[in-house]
Amino acid sequence: MDLEKQQIQLLDMLSDQAIQAQIAVADWEEATDTVGQLLVASGKITPGYIEAMKRVLREMGPYAVIAPGIVLLHARPEDGVISACLGLITLSTPVEFGHSENDPVDIVLALGATDKSAHLRALQQLARLLGDEAGLALIRSASDNRTLFHHIRSLANSNEGS
Amino acid sequence: MRIATLCGMGFGTSMMLKLFIDEIFKAEGLKAEIIPWDLGTFKGQQADIVVAPTDMEMHLRTTKAKIVLIRNLVDKKEIREKVLAAFYELQSKT
Numbered sequence: 325m326d327l328e329k330q331q332i333q334l335l336d337m338l339s340d341q342a343i344q345a346q347i348a349v350a351d352w353e354e355a356t357d358t359v360g361q362l363l364v365a366s367g368k369i370t371p372g373y374i375e376a377m378k379r380v381l382r383e384m385g386p387y388a389v390i391a392p393g394i395v396l397l398h399a400r401p402e403d404g405v406i407s408a409c410l411g412l413i414t415l416s417t418p419v420e421f422g423h424s425e426n427d428p429v430d431i432v433l434a435l436g437a438t439d440k441s442a443h444l445r446a447l448q449q450l451a452r453l454l455g456d457e458a459g460l461a462l463i464r465s466a467s468d469n470r471t472l473f474h475h476i477r478s479l480a481n482s483n484e485g486s
Numbered sequence: 487m488r489i490a491t492l493c494g495m496g497f498g499t500s501m502m503l504k505l506f507i508d509e510i511f512k513a514e515g516l517k518a519e520i521i522p523w524d525l526g527t528f529k530g531q532q533a534d535i536v537v538a539p540t541d542m543e544m545h546l547r548t549t550k551a552k553i554v555l556i557r558n559l560v561d562k563k564e565i566r567e568k569v570l571a572a573f574y575e576l577q578s579k580t
Binding site: 380383384385386387388389390391392394396398399400401423424425426435437440443444447448450451454455 | 493494495496497498499501502505506525538539540541542544545557558559560561562
């Protein structure tokens with residue numbers, strides 16, 4: 325697969341409006357609404373995409389909890405992605421998504437892809453970032469939005485080029 | 487050998503798994519066809535090994551392929567150990 329051509333970088337999918345630290349939510353639906361609304365407010369997805377992400381989780385099961393404490397929510401491009409994006413919130417109190425082993429979740433990611441290939445490079449960068457234990461500890465400990473965004477930017481940069 | 491990576495829609499998880507397995511096989515000097523599929527597409531397809539997230543097991547009961555379930559999809563070590571074990575097991579049978 326050609327990863328060089330027209331590939332969006334992880335940093336291009338992130339915006340400071342869609343990254344928030346230590347949010348309090350009651351359950352997985354409120355977590356999904358919260359991160360989704362940040363992307364709606366920044367003009368990246370339509371409100372319908374939030375409902376689609378919840379539907380996918382209900383219908384397909386909680387496999388979106390991709391690692392201990394981390395959920396990667398997404399639906400299809402045609403469900404309402406305006407431009408490729410990634411929202412991220414950390415939760416002050418972790419919530420259950422119904423996964424057999426990886427619950428509870430305190431890092432909630434919402435991915436909006438525009439097609440099957442343009443976001444692959446960004447996805448690879450994200451996987452590296454999330455696979456880095458020290459980086460995850462920084463993300464989890466960030467107490468305000470600025471610090472969280474700063475950590476994510478520098479982690480995305482440090483994983484760059486490989 | 488054909489290895490399918492699966493998720494519900496074929497955009498996130500299955501792509502992430504494919505990228506990791508591509509890297510692992512390249513590093514080991516092994517050859518395999520590694521294809522990301524969504525569940526709907528996969529139902530009409532054949533593969534030797536299916537790699538999927540743990541909680542997708544319920545969707546995989548009808549496949550004849552060897553199933554590898556991954557708990558932590560960003561843990562390259564877990565992916566490497568489980569996928570290579572399945573690969574060598576199948577290879578020794580052929």
